[in-house]
Amino acid sequence: MSLQLRITPSSDESLYSILFRNAVAYNFTHLSVLFPGDSNPYSLYSRNMNYFHNAIWQQALYEQGNMLGVHVDSHILNQFDLILFGKAPTKDQKQRVFASESTKYCIHCLREQYYHRLKWDINFITTCIDHNCFLIDQCPGCSGSITLSRLMQRYCACGHDFIKGEMDCLVPNELMISQTIIQALLVGSLDEVTLENGTVISSEDYFYLFNLMGRLLDYFSGKHPIFAEIPLSINKVNYLISNMMQYNQPRDVTMYSVLSAVIHRLIVDPESSFADVLVTVQEMSAGAGKGFRYKRAALRKLMEFSKSTTYLDVYKNLLKEVNDAYVLKFDICREIEDRKFLSITDTQRLLKISRKEVDRLTHAGFLNQVITGATKLISRESIDAWLYKRSRLLNSYQVSDLVGLSPQRIREMAQSGVLTPFSGHNVDGSFQWLFELKNVNHFLSETFKHRKEKDEKLEWFSFTRFYAKLRPQSISFDKAIELLQVGKFTCAFDKEQLNFKTVYILKSAVNDYLQELANERIASFxxxxxxxxxxxxxxxxxxxxxxxxxxxxxxxxxxxxxxxxxxxxxxxxxxxxxxxxxxxxxxxxx
Structure with a gap:
């Protein structure tokens, strides 16, 4: 069926809501009437479908929105991927942040204009800023969860009308402040936050820290002192959805309201209560085994956060007062500059490389490894020597700027041996191509050693035009370089810098060579x-x-x-x- 858009979508409306309201405008009782059976219309009743991937029923909605002229990407949750996750999220990340089988609403918003706001499907959005009230995530009539299908039909299965009733509960001040900032960062009306110490972080940094803090606070008791100032009670924090029955805490508006307020406080002012969190994390680490690794990883990333050292400073101050072997204590409290040998982990952190790369550098002889029992250590002297060596090497992008060719072309020449690499796939197995400046300069001088002074009376080709003439004759790029190096063509420069952007090739020499090729071709074929x-x-x-x-x-x-x-x-x-x-x-x- 060919439909037209009979409603005016709101800028903050979800795609499901737009399509549902448009179906109603055509006197259909439900959105599913518009879709054939192979689109799995059951999902239109049970799921929100405001985060899109390649499922058949989601594609059907996406195509329906495009057909109606709706700018679909502005009405789905995918638009928040970059700011919330920094990339396309994993399945666990989506389940943690986006609601897929239930939703919530503000009764006052629905009374003003009945449509579903897209941000209501984000779990940590728990309040309506305009009306200073909590969002409702359970039917007031039966206390059941609210599907988006039911919300758009206005009535719950129990018969409750979603715009009936009262919502008088005002949001506590700290929760409202945190929710105001979180929602402003999310929709783009605010793009940075100033911390108590004066550091300014971007919205992407804020949500990066938000996730790390959520991991640290996961499974914290609701009676922890950090929650004491918030007039709402929870049993336990359930951030990672590890075991909902064990946690005995629904991931509802109350839990997320408390959690988001505390996380915001820890981000903006770590000195206020971050030390209490660290003490509890240490207590939870005893006997936690492999299940504790995600907290350890989150803590390490907080310590390494480059925009602010406040988290690291709080931890260092805490470590000065304790004698226990705290989580990451030996990574943090000992300054690695004073040690002659470093662990593999410290070496990775100092060089900012993977364990595989440490092994490769060791095998290549750049790092000296000392084995004591089951412990492997790397000589600090060899690390410093490699750092010095690395600082004098060029990557493919830096060589690209010097040579005047694309980074991809530089890597291809390194692969074929036209340009001599210091490190790379076919040299030592490294994933990154590195070059010594002397080899780059030698390559340029060899390629253009037959250069002459440019005569403006003659006609010249740029290198791009020159190779465009040769390529149809099955002349490879490497062969073109070889022809320049042996002096087959006269080249000149209009600048002192020797590279492929400033070189010119004599047009008559190119034409003569092409004629030679043509004569050979005619003789042969x-x-x-x-x-x-x-x-x-x-x-x-x-x-x-x-x-x-x-x-x-x-x-x-x-x-x-x-x-x-x-x-x-x-x-x-x-x-x-x-x-x-x-x-x-x-x-x-x-």
């Missing part, structure tokens, strides 16, 4: 269609037509390096045809 067209003073299409009617024929063919086939004519046959054609024209004139 014959004339091309273009050659024959030129000899006949006609077009290529006429030559092909002569082949079709049998007056001319191809006598050989050649498969080029790109897989295309070139066809050729015998020169003697072409000469006979031309002579015959001339004689025919003479006889017609006479």
């Amino acid at each position: 014959g004339y091309t269609v273009s050659d024959v067209a030129l000899l006949l003073g006609s077009s290529s299409s006429r030559v092909k037509r002569l082949v079709e009617i049998g007056q001319l024929r191809f006598t050989s063919q050649f498969i080029n390096q790109w897989g295309t086939v070139s066809y050729y004519f015998d020169p003697d046959e072409i000469k006979k045809f031309i002579n015959a054609d001339k004689n025919k024209k003479k006889s017609l004139k006479s």
